[in-house]
Amino acid sequence: MIEYEWFHLKSENRSGNKVLDILHPNFKEFGKSGEVYYKADIDQIRLDNDDYKISDFEECSLSEDCILCTYTLFNKTNNTITNRSSIWKYYENDWKLLFHQGTVKY
Numbered sequence: 001m002i003e004y005e006w007f008h009l010k011s012e013n014r015s016g017n018k019v020l021d022i023l024h025p026n027f028k029e030f031g032k033s034g035e036v037y038y039k040a041d042i043d044q045i046r047l048d049n050d051d052y053k054i055s056d057f058e059e060c061s062l063s064e065d066c067i068l069c070t071y072t073l074f075n076k077t078n079n080t081i082t083n084r085s086s087i088w089k090y091y092e093n094d095w096k097l098l099f100h101q102g103t104v105k106y
Helices: 002-009 011-015 018-022 039-044
Strands: 023-030 036-038 052-063 066-075 080-091 094-104
Touching: 002 018, 002 052, 002 066, 002 080, 002 094, 018 023, 018 039, 018 094, 023 039, 023 080, 036 039, 066 094
Parallel strands: 023 094
Antiparallel strands: 023 036, 052 066, 066 080, 080 094
16 A cells, blocks of 8 residues: 555655545545645645655555555655555545545654
């Protein structure tokens, strides 16, 4: 699943809105800012193109078609660290991001 997490973090996918392709129709995000975003919002906002590093990546199967991913994300552009959690749902023959949350660590 880490390759899916990387997909939505890569600048070329964020700048061209390719990230929308991996979002579930019912996607919801609690951003590190405290804002709540839905799939339609992602199409309307400008996503950052920062450089990231993932560490402490873990997967937990919640069901046959649902996986929880947790990890620490280091933003190398602005030197911030966040704890991240994502729920991926198998939908229409591929994994789609159903839920994502980022919480500033320090």
